[in-house]
Amino acid sequence: MQNLRDRKTLTVWDKDYLWHPFTQMRDWLAEEVVIIERGEGVYLFDVEGNRYIDGIASMWTNVHGHNHLDLNAALRTQLDQIAHSTLLGYSNIPAIKLAKKLVEITPIGLNKVFYSDNGSTAVEVALKMAFQYWQHKGQPQRKLFIHFDNAYHGDTVGAMSVGGIKSFHNTYNSLFFKCIRVSAPDTFCSTNVGKDSDIALKAHWLSTVERVYSEHVGEIAGIILEPLIQGAGGMLISPDGFLKDLAEFAKKEDILLIVDEVMTGLGRTGKMWACEHEDVTPDLLCTAKGLAAGYLPLAATLTTDEIYDAFLGEYSELKTFFHGHTFTGNPLACAVALENIAIFERENLLHRLQNTIAHFHKRLQEFYSLPHVGDVRICGMAAGIELMKNRDSNTPYPFEEKVGIQVCKYALSQSAILRPLVNTIVLMPPLQISISELDSLIDITYRSIDAVTKNRAG
Ligand SMILES: *Cc1c(COP(=O)(O)O)cnc(C)c1O
Numbered sequence: 001m002q003n004l005r006d007r008k009t010l011t012v013w014d015k016d017y018l019w020h021p022f023t024q025m026r027d028w029l030a031e032e033v034v035i036i037e038r039g040e041g042v043y044l045f046d047v048e049g050n051r052y053i054d055g056i057a058s059m060w061t062n063v064h065g066h067n068h069l070d071l072n073a074a075l076r077t078q079l080d081q082i083a084h085s086t087l088l089g090y091s092n093i094p095a096i097k098l099a100k101k102l103v104e105i106t107p108i109g110l111n112k113v114f115y116s117d118n119g120s121t122a123v124e125v126a127l128k129m130a131f132q133y134w135q136h137k138g139q140p141q142r143k144l145f146i147h148f149d150n151a152y153h154g155d156t157v158g159a160m161s162v163g164g165i166k167s168f169h170n171t172y173n174s175l176f177f178k179c180i181r182v183s184a185p186d187t188f189c190s191t192n193v194g195k196d197s198d199i200a201l202k203a204h205w206l207s208t209v210e211r212v213y214s215e216h217v218g219e220i221a222g223i224i225l226e227p228l229i230q231g232a233g234g235m236l237i238s239p240d241g242f243l244k245d246l247a248e249f250a251k252k253e254d255i256l257l258i259v260d261e262v263m264t265g266l267g268r269t270g271k272m273w274a275c276e277h278e279d280v281t282p283d284l285l286c287t288a289k290g291l292a293a294g295y296l297p298l299a300a301t302l303t304t305d306e307i308y309d310a311f312l313g314e315y316s317e318l319k320t321f322f323h324g325h326t327f328t329g330n331p332l333a334c335a336v337a338l339e340n341i342a343i344f345e346r347e348n349l350l351h352r353l354q355n356t357i358a359h360f361h362k363r364l365q366e367f368y369s370l371p372h373v374g375d376v377r378i379c380g381m382a383a384g385i386e387l388m389k390n391r392d393s394n395t396p397y398p399f400e401e402k403v404g405i406q407v408c409k410y411a412l413s414q415s416a417i418l419r420p421l422v423n424t425i426v427l428m429p430p431l432q433i434s435i436s437e438l439d440s441l442i443d444i445t446y447r448s449i450d451a452v453t454k455n456r457a458g
Contacts, residue, residue: 007047010035018227027320034412039066041380044417052417053441055427059419060263060382062230062430064343071293072125073204074339078332087115087329095332101341104302107281110302114321115329119262119288122299123224126284127158128323129307130222130256136310136319144216145211146209146223146255149184153224153260162224165233167422168397180216182208183457192338202239209246213253222283227274230378231263234424235377244278256283256307262299266290267350269380270357283307293340294430298333309438349431358382359435364427370446372453375416377424385425385445387453397423403452410448416441418448425449 011033020028035047042065044052054062064071078094085092099113116122129146134142136161141244147153147162154160155168161355163169169176185204197449213220213250227243231235244258250257262272268290271277275285284307288299309418313319344350357380367385374388389397395404404420411418418425429441 001167007035010047019132027032032221034417035400038277041067042067042430042437052412052415053437053444055411055416055429055431055441057290057416058253058294058445059289059430060268060428061289063266063290063340064293064432065430067296068293068343071295071336071339074335075295075332077334083332083333084327084330086326088324091330092329092334094331094338095329098334098338099300102287102337106285106302107273107275109281109304110285111305112303112308114301114303114323115334116299116301116325117258117297117330118154118299119286119326121325122157122262122288122301123159123162123258123260124284125301125323126224126258126260126303127162129284129303130258130299131306132321133256133310134221136313139218141219145179145221145258146182146212147179148182148205148225148230150226150230150236151226152230152232153226154262161408166346167233172419178290180212180220182212182230189194189421198239202245205239205242206245206249209249209293212439213249213255220253220255222258223250224258224260226260226262227264228269228277228278229264229274229377230381231382232421234386234421235379235382235426237377237379239279243275243280245382247280247282247415250283258282258284258286260286261287262288263382264379266293268378268382268428270350270352272344274379275282289296291340292333295336295340296330296333297327298330298337298411309327313430324373352380353431356431356433356435356438358440360427360442361440366442366446370449370453373449381428381431383427385427385449387423387425387449399423401456402455407445407448410452411444414444414448416448418445444446 014033015029019025037042037047038045044054044056061313087095102113103111114125116125131143131235134140147160147164151164153162157175160169160172160180164181228238241282249258260277262271265287276281283304285302292298311319313323364376364378364383369375372387373385373387374391377384387397391393404423404425407418407425408418427445
């Protein structure tokens, strides 16, 4: 732990020099700063020595816990060899081994791995591959992407172009390339859960996709979506069977299906990949967040032989995929990712996880007894608890009231680290969380929502 003077200095330096992501810095400057110094399992420790449970897996990335012996060892072993060498024109051992492993553990047919550093770039790669693929296939007019309301695919300009979150994306609208956004139904409201509305919602999405497609036949390059659950859009659960039906439609019409598993991959939904729940093999699959177990930035875009082969040709034909990030296939990150997957296999984690998920789901039902909880949305080890000013009249809290932020602030005082999506409280702990740790995370969250919402007029 740092001494008092160091701690104060760090806070001053933070405010003097740092610009935090997705943060209104004026608010930040007025607040206490929590500076994390170390981690252990599902816990984070700040420079004051306070311990917090990591309720969001350090922004949805951590899988096996922090400071994990085997992951640390894998990293050290690689570090003693080399930290980085380039994949442009040369290769490296961990990048080769991980590519083989990823092909083995992803849906059959995804046979080629293209690395990058983060979720947004994994999506950019998929979009560029799909776009260029059609040029090589002699259909250059196919350049539009179909995407969905409330989608989140990252913050780079291409990834934002296929995004659908108004509050994040509207500012940059005029920068985006032309896409076709499928709108949620007018009546769309996350609280009308239940089988009937699920079926109606699926019908809406599918018929809207078919309609926009019919208006642009021959111009569509691909469809991009987050499988099963839209994360940053508010933890919105897709209707059962939607992914499968959409995949069938894409196949029938010869449109490329891009599945963004950046959040859902690596066990988050209870299977290694969300696609597996509906037996779907996409044409392109993006993975990032949990890929290197939450240790290092690493991403991959996987694709089929069909797409890969379309890029083969004479050097002079310029069929090369002109894309590559400097740190593509970084050996340290790939070595940790290999150990990440090895732990899944060694510990039979996905099997064991089913118990944790069942417990998580059962306990989350308790939140419905809080009068200001509108909807509790759950998919595997990811949950969104939506807060409402008035649940009966379906009135949300105005976003400027920052109720979600207040709840997370309260939770911090109770030793849990959370981060909301507007008024949706997200719970996304490391997959290796124990039942008793999960219980305390849920208890703290419950208390925090209760305390904050009870004290407000509403
Ligand atoms: C987080 C996320 C991204 C962006 O990943 P970054 O690493 O933040 O660029 C893309 N898609 C989905 C579904 C995500 O959850």
